[in-house]
Amino acid sequence: MGITIAIDCMGGDHGPNVTVPAALDFLSRNADARVILVGLEEKLRAILPAPVPERVAIRHASEVVAMDEPPALALRNKKDSSMRVAINLVKEGEADACISAGNTGALMAISRFVLKMLPGIDRPAICAVLPTVKGHVHVLDMGANVDCSPEHLLQFGIMGAMLVAAVDHREQPTVGILNIGEEDIKGNEVVKQAAELLRNSGLNFIGNVEGDGVYKGEAEVVVCDGFVGNVALKTSEGLAQMLSTFLRQEFGRNLFTKLVALLALPVLKGFKRRVDHRRYNGASLLGLKGIVVKSHGSADAYGFRHAIERAAEEARGQVLSRIADQVARHVSSSSQAAAVAAQESA
Amino acid sequence: MGITIAIDCMGGDHGPNVTVPAALDFLSRNADARVILVGLEEKLRAILPAPVPERVAIRHASEVVAMDEPPALALRNKKDSSMRVAINLVKEGEADACISAGNTGALMAISRFVLKMLPGIDRPAICAVLPTVKGHVHVLDMGANVDCSPEHLLQFGIMGAMLVAAVDHREQPTVGILNIGEEDIKGNEVVKQAAELLRNSGLNFIGNVEGDGVYKGEAEVVVCDGFVGNVALKTSEGLAQMLSTFLRQEFGRNLFTKLVALLALPVLKGFKRRVDHRRYNGASLLGLKGIVVKSHGSADAYGFRHAIERAAEEARGQVLSRIADQVARHVSSSSQAAAVAAQESA
16 A cells, blocks of 8 residues: 655745656655645646656646745635645545645644644644754754743654654654753753653653754754744754855865865765755654645755655654554543542542 | 953863963963962962963962852852952952853852842843854853843843944944744744844844854844753754764775875865864853853863953953943933833823
8 A cells, every 4th residue: 555645846946846856756766655746737747747657646726825925814815725735635635645845834824724733732843854973863843833831842742752753663762852051040941841741751751952962863852942943953054054165165265275175075975965954854744633744945856855755754654643642642641640649639 | 551360270171271371372462461360379380380470460269169069059158269269359350350161150150149230231141252154243142041031132132232342343233133934933922022122222233133144144243042042052063063073984984085184184274263163262241240251161272262362352342331331321211212202191
């Protein structure tokens, strides 16, 4: 039994020129997979080979959500956008997952409206993958929620752990909470309370992870609120860009350094491959009754294909039932504990 | 008229072995400066040349604050610690500034207790300097305050701008507030309100700066709460370390790559110099009635010397009176505005 991925082909900075070739590349590497390409049929056919390849279906959608469109307007007015139609396909069971490189806010709003939340989860979270010295780390939330309660952070921990179980086949991944280590004041109240909840959650919780611990690979899942997560992610992007600029400038300084750069090319390529953000493209919108993956808007076909792979892995690993089961287990053990406490105090 | 810097020689991972040579190097480059070396006299004399060089005074202090000592205990029990004695020298006007590589929490607690806050400033903030594509940026707070009100963030903006005026001789530096740019939700309530206050503050406020904008040099001063600032700083440290590890590994892969590394050495050195964190060593504790600079605990003599230079620049640039004046101006214009508003509504 194969899997089917619905692809919003119109989203992102490059639209079908990137999404369609990425989809075909994905199919050539995944014999069990089918794709439904969603968008302006004419544009899609112009890029697709004729006849349309096997395992490819086209679903026409007459509208496109603009990258800068206010999410509330996209939700209200664009009922036939490629983004919404792709999400509908997941809702109706025609696709196992959907993916878009479009407007993040709109994707979040429409997904939440169409798919609804899983029972026991209050808010969706954006989970990204980052490289570490040891491999990679899943970090959430990356910007969906600016103010989080301890309970929200606990739910993020459960969702992140189940995502890692689904895609990395690690049944008890380590979970840490992002915190600061200043001697005087170890974190704010919300983080302290969330750590307490995580410690009693049955997850493999390892405690606080400081900023530098994220890239040291101290935990497989790192939980934080969306404000902090987004700042950490964007700061990292900015630093990496700056370092790459400086390195290029130093290698471009004169004829000798340019020659050295030529010799160093295989080394620099090897280095670049290890931190290539395109290989980590694809953030998961977790907590919904359906698998939704967000690609970076500027992704090329290589990066977008990686994001499709991610959606496929989540479907194969049954991330949704894993999250639902774990939340149910957690809720029942909490209410048992509450019942015991009530009995003892009676 | 020269300046005098009090140096806690016992703090940090390496103590006098780093702090004393750094102080002597600093003196050789700053003919107008004197230093007071504070610590266990015997240990200091063992490292100093005999006779003690000109412009060097020794002040014995019998105790040392341990790096992992709870700040409250250090404050209560170690009245004769090198850290406290150095701060006392500032309080008593014998030194224009003091510097320590010791326990951050203790330095903060003792500075606040001994020196007190400047009028109109509620809390001290830690301000660090980071390299950018365009030069450098001052970011505060880096971890002194985990929960900040909009008014605190406004005060950070004033202090940061005055610090840049003092040390970089830029009278109207640009000030931004660290925020996230997710389409749906632009920042939390505190940040929105703080932005409003900064917009009306008379500072050269340029609005939101996202994480990547910090290293792009979008503003000369970036304001954030201590939790976010600390995470951003530590995350950057972790990423830089990881990239450096990967680069070393790739250059160490085989005989050819090692040979290339040898050729590339001048390039890599030039690169390293541009992002050498030792050149940015020295975070300012702002808001106190005295200049206090915190060096990284693991700094070597080169790094510690840079932190002493920083303390000296702050003293020469009269950062304290600049902050005090600006706060006074701000308070008077706010109360004028309030008076006008009251009159209008009457």
